[in-house]
Amino acid sequence: MEKTRAFTLAGRMLKNLFRKPATTQYPFEPADYPERMRGHVRIEIKDCISCGLCMRSCPSGAIAVDRKAGTWTIDRFDCVQCGSCVSACPKKCLFIEKGYTEPDSIKRSETFTKPEE
Numbered sequence: 523m524e525k526t527r528a529f530t531l532a533g534r535m536l537k538n539l540f541r542k543p544a545t546t547q548y549p550f551e552p553a554d555y556p557e558r559m560r561g562h563v564r565i566e567i568k569d570c571i572s573c574g575l576c577m578r579s580c581p582s583g584a585i586a587v588d589r590k591a592g593t594w595t596i597d598r599f600d601c602v603q604c605g606s607c608v609s610a611c612p613k614k615c616l617f618i619e620k621g622y623t624e625p626d627s628i629k630r631s632e633t634f635t636k637p638e639e
């Protein structure tokens with residue numbers, strides 16, 4: 523019994539010696555995110571009609587829409603990547619993309635302005 527176990531262990535060790543590592547050298551190598559990862563929200567601002575539905579559907583109050591100024595603002599540190607804004611947008615100009623928000627020592631928001639027509 524003990525001998526069989528030792529052989530199994532040795533076999534596993536040998537196999538693992540020639541296997542590609544399961545881990546990556548992040549941050550020295552770029553992270554390989556899964557295709558359907560909920561990383562961050564992206565807006566295609568030129569298609570936005572400033573209806574504010576995304577803002578109203580956001581459970582954490584991370585979005586602010588200013589119809590007069592034509593701006594769309596997101597506080598990425600308040601966003602929980604739930605995707606509710608993406609589902610609510612009638613113009614389909616919001617997307618959840620892979621890749622995390624860059625870490626920062628200051629909580630700041632990001633504003634996008636609709637281009638002049």
Ligand code: SF4
Nearest residue numbers: 580601602604605607
């Ligand atoms: S993904 Fe969720 S939390 Fe983030 S902005 Fe959209 S609705 Fe708000």
Ligand code: SF4
Nearest residue numbers: 570571573574576611
């Ligand atoms: S729901 Fe879509 S179209 Fe409406 S304000 Fe938000 S991003 Fe713009």
